[in-house]
Amino acid sequence: METSSAERVFAALASPVRREVLRLLRDAGPQPVNELAAHFAMARPSFSEHLRVLREAGLVSETRAGRQRLYRLEGAALYEVQEWLNPFERFWREKLTGLRELLDSLDEDES
Amino acid sequence: METSSAERVFAALASPVRREVLRLLRDAGPQPVNELAAHFAMARPSFSEHLRVLREAGLVSETRAGRQRLYRLEGAALYEVQEWLNPFERFWREKLTGLRELLDSLDEDES
DNA sequence: GTGACAGGTAGGGAATTTCCTACCTATAGT
DNA sequence: ACTATAGGTAGGAAATTCCCTACCTGTCAC
Numbered sequence: 001m002e003t004s005s006a007e008r009v010f011a012a013l014a015s016p017v018r019r020e021v022l023r024l025l026r027d028a029g030p031q032p033v034n035e036l037a038a039h040f041a042m043a044r045p046s047f048s049e050h051l052r053v054l055r056e057a058g059l060v061s062e063t064r065a066g067r068q069r070l071y072r073l074e075g076a077a078l079y080e081v082q083e084w085l086n087p088f089e090r091f092w093r094e095k096l097t098g099l100r101e102l103l104d105s106l107d108e109d110e111s
Numbered sequence: 112m113e114t115s116s117a118e119r120v121f122a123a124l125a126s127p128v129r130r131e132v133l134r135l136l137r138d139a140g141p142q143p144v145n146e147l148a149a150h151f152a153m154a155r156p157s158f159s160e161h162l163r164v165l166r167e168a169g170l171v172s173e174t175r176a177g178r179q180r181l182y183r184l185e186g187a188a189l190y191e192v193q194e195w196l197n198p199f200e201r202f203w204r205e206k207l208t209g210l211r212e213l214l215d216s217l218d219e220d221e222s
Numbered sequence: 223g224t225g226a227c228a229g230g231t232a233g234g235g236a237a238t239t240t241c242c243t244a245c246c247t248a249t250a251g252t
Numbered sequence: 253a254c255t256a257t258a259g260g261t262a263g264g265a266a267a268t269t270c271c272c273t274a275c276c277t278g279t280c281a282c
Contacts, residue, residue, distance in 0.1 A: 033229060068228060156259090
């Protein structure tokens with residue numbers, strides 16, 4: 001189903017190639033495979049495999065248009081990462097603002 | 112070339128075991144290896160390996176205390192994930208309000 | 223139809239991951 | 253010093269990943 005398990009999403013994001021594909025789709029919008037693949041020095045079948053992983057994670061979707069297939073970024077799957085990350089937020093906030101501000105925020109801004 | 116920091120972080124997060132370790136450290140605070148390992152049905156050396164991956168990604172740090180080693184969550188590394196994720200935020204916002212925006216744009220097209 | 227193009231699938235090999243058992247190191251308590 | 257405990261390292265098997273070449277499918281143009 002399209003209920004992309006967080007498991008597959010995190011596994012998909014482990015590859016720099018696949019993260020770069022997501023960035024390209026984010027910055028340049030939906031594109032056919034050819035255009036995406038031009039940025040990578042690997043054989044097309046290898047690239048196809050990366051697209052499959054991204055698709056099965058729900059991170060991208062494909063739309064057939066003639067003999068091209070447009071790939072587009074699907075934000076919902078990335079939102080799962082954001083949701084996983086949210087409960088950790090206070091830990092980098094501690095790091096970035098230091099212990100004193102942490103103690104302050106615990107007094108007034110605990111959420 | 113040495114593996115970049117974000118690269119190791121994403122690779123570390125690909126394992127459900129390692130994500131669970133981070134959750135445990137987040138919810139129960141710094142703990143010795145024994146206490147963490149109790150939650151996983153695997154041999155200790157295997158678990159040690161997971162800790163090594165987390166350590167090399169900068170996601171946890173260890174403090175020696177007697178013959179125990181306290182592992183603690185390091186938020187700074189997770190912040191790298193948040194920074195990577197931030198530019199994608201508008202894509203899941205679009206998704207969450209997608210239906211309304213779709214209907215709105217259809218109205219504009221037909222007017 | 224034939225040919226060219228877009229992009230996928232099949233199968234395989236090298237590298238990596240993940241788990242294991244066996245062994246080593248360091249510290250605490252006696 | 254001796255023993256038990258905490259936790260790591262060494263080395264290896266099985267599974268997975270990532271890339272390759274070769275081939276197949278579907279669409280467009282002629």
